[in-house]
Amino acid sequence: MRTPRGAGALALDGRWHQISPRYVVSQLVQNAVVIALVAVAALVLTTLLEQSWVWVPAGLVIALDLITLIILPRQARALGYMLRADDVVFRRGILWQRMVAVPYGRMQLVDITQGPLDRLFGISQLKMVTAAASTGVQIPGLAQPAAEALRDTLIEVAENRRTGL
Known part of the structure; x- marks a missing residue:
């Protein structure tokens, strides 16, 4: 078996890797912004239209x-790869757990994306696309260097085996 030899290559050792703790902070900020926007919108609608019923849907949201x-930190600990x-395995979920194994030979594209808040926190989302739509895997909350190392490792392994990518 040939293993990747690049400078930042990850070992194909079968160990679980976790996502960055900054992912939780990023999601907390995003959710806090949503809460603030909903509260402000409800307050404005209540003040301008004098309709107090607006607080019912706003309260639910x-x-x-x-x-x-509350459950976000536990969800983040459940994410890993x-x-x-022969493959990369991704896990997620607390109550409804999902494990997906993607053979290196089935990968067609490895994509790294970042939103504005993700850039601020230095995290990325790595997406592996396969021919089957149901097996596409997204790993959120990876530190930027970890996402790049994982992408490079996946590409190198696929090229070494002359399959996939």
Whole structure:
């Protein structure tokens, strides 16, 4: 078996890798912004239109967002990936757990994306696209160097085996 030899290459050792803790902070900020926007919108509508019923849907949205904030750290700990000899395995979920194994030979594209807030926190999302739409994998919350190292490793392994990418 040939393994990647690049400077930042990751080992195909079958160990779980976690996402960056900055992902949780980024998501907390995003959810706080949503809560603030919903509260301001409800306040403006209540003041201008004198309709107090606006607080019912706003309260539901805020309550759901607060529940999301509470479980967010546990959800982030459930995200991870493992590089094995023949495939990369991705896991996510607390109650509804999902594990996806993507063979290196099935990958067609490895894409790294960043939103404005992601750039601020130095995190990225790595997306692996396969021929089957249901097996496309997205790994959010990777530190930028980790995302680039993972992308380079996946490309190098696929090229070494003359499959996929």
